[in-house]
Amino acid sequence: MMGQSFAQEVIERALSLSRAQETQVNLTMQKLELTRFNANAIHQNLSRHQVELTVKAVDGGRLGTAATNLLDPGSVQEAVAKALVFARLSPPDPHYKALPAPEPLPVFDGYAPGTGGFTPAERADWCGVIIDQAVKAGVESAGTFSTETNELAVGNSRGTRAYHRGSQAFLRTIMTAGDQTGYADQLSREVSDLRPEAIGQEALAKALTKPGAIALVPGEYDTVFHEYAVADLVRFFGYLAFGALARQEGRSFMAHRMGEQVLGDNVTIWDDGLNGAGLATPFDWEGVPKRKVMLINRGTASGVVYDAYTAGREDKKSTGHATGGGYWRGGMPGHMFMATGNTTLEEMIRNTRRGVLVTRFHYTHCPEPMRLVATGTTRDGTFLIQDGEVVARTRNLRFTQSLLEAFNRIESIGNTARLTRDWWSTFCSVLPALKINGFTFTGSSTF
Incomplete structure (x- = not known):
């Protein structure tokens, strides 16, 4: 995870470079880890890390946006400059008022360490529970099991500063018995809330x-x-x-x-x-x-x-x-x-x-x-x-x-x-x- 300190540092750097009348900067990070299974066998495992910096510039009621997934100083400066260029090429929006002023924010941590630290081997074990159910019943199983962590940092030229991190786990399966199928899934912030046995049984019952x-x-x-x-x-x-x-x-x-x-x-x-x-x-x-x-x-x-x-x-x-x-x-x-x-x-x-x-x-x-x-x-x-x-x-x-x-x-x-x-x-x-x-x-x- 990039963490609050690093995220705020990038936000402040981008805001300091802007020459627009108003500027908003968003920094997002997503780490998605996913296991896929089909025909009662795991066939794919992936880990994807994404980061994106989005800059919105406001100039005379005209709005422009630019984004980059590179956070080096030159790329940040380029995104800030492009947002202003795009704003000046846009017609004024008569309905635009202003970026929001800062407000007190609720404070809670949406990140579940168990979800963020769940390993590929653990995902494979849980997928295996569903696969075993299918094999014993003489049907085929398919599905995905993903764990995700994400971060969002926001800052604007009026003083708004915000940071939040979150997580989610999602397990779904389709059971196939000939031309009959059954579906079930479960979603939670905490991976420990998921019940692969129950998910598999729900889908299996529908298929049969x-x-x-x-x-x-x-x-x-x-x-x-x-x-x-x-x-x-x-x-x-x-x-x-x-x-x-x-x-x-x-x-x-x-x-x-x-x-x-x-x-x-x-x-x-x-x-x-x-x-x-x-x-x-x-x-x-x-x-x-x-x-x-x-x-x-x-x-x-x-x-x-x-x-x-x-x-x-x-x-x-x-x-x-x-x-x-x-x-x-x-x-x-x-x-x-x-x-x-x-x-x-x-x-x-x-x-x-x-x-x-x-x-x-x-x-x-x-x-x-x-x-x-x-x-x-x-x-x-x-x-x-x-x-x-x-x-x-x-x-x-x-x-x-x-x-x-x-x-x-x-x-x-x-x-x-x-x-x-x-x-x-x-x-x-x-x-x-x-x-x-x-x-x-x-x-x-x-x-």
Whole structure:
């Protein structure tokens, strides 16, 4: 790890070189170590170290950004100079106000030494637990096991200084029995929280349940969703609806409906980057402290998240949700929670006369953002429920469904929540299982 002293030294050096009216400097480090296995054998082990210095220069309301992964004095100076050049080539932004002033920051260490020090041999042993389960059951296993440490340092010309280090461990597997598959994963800051035996057993049970997939006629079905599937749906609310810029530009259903009932009154969703049940972090990309934001309160549109830019447009205070820029700009929730209910997954199934049980989705996207119409296919365990029992495995189904409509038809909410992340690690979420009535499936696959 680079450590706080070294990170601050680089930040100060870059700030001292800048001739811009305002300057922000970010320094990130990631150490990713990963083991892959397939066909019941480990086939790849890697260790990747990345460092990046990003400089944002502001000159007369014009913004420019440059980045480098070299930290020698010449490369730092070049990045600082390029950021100012790019700013002066850009048109002024009439909405820009200022970089955020320094604020007191929560102090906690998100780094778990056990995660950071986990060895390739230990990862291999844990993967071996899952592989052994597969061999004994006569199926094939595949998956990945990663441990990651990361550091973020932020400084700006107004005096903001921030540093945080964190860690995460992620183990996932797919079990394959002929043309049937089952999936499971687990995510935690502490590698010691992971349970490879339980992960393997969960995936194995799904792969072996009800052999011989049937074709299901497309239509509306009362549907029970595992937490993996719920997370894939809720992320569309996060990056398309709950950011301030989408609301300001009229691209979100929240734009003209704040204070109105938009989802079912049993739905409460908030973002809380300081909650230890998620992958907590004390501040955002701009060094602003994370603040809990109520997004949906008993179905009512209650709030959106802000970075400094979008907050300035409304003369508000940033909620600490700035990201690294690029596509994800304008503030975005990264630690979403949904209030749990009082029903178990098994009770949801027992209370379903005819419906579908979905483990997770594949290749989801949202072609109609205003209504949050999402589409994708089920994957790694889709089952038919009949008279309160799982009676058959179905071929994978394609869904096309407005999530605004679907989240107005939630019949039951799970009494526990699970920490998950999306494919790109853009979001982590702590969400329960759901039963949604009348969920629309529009097609069936051949497998």
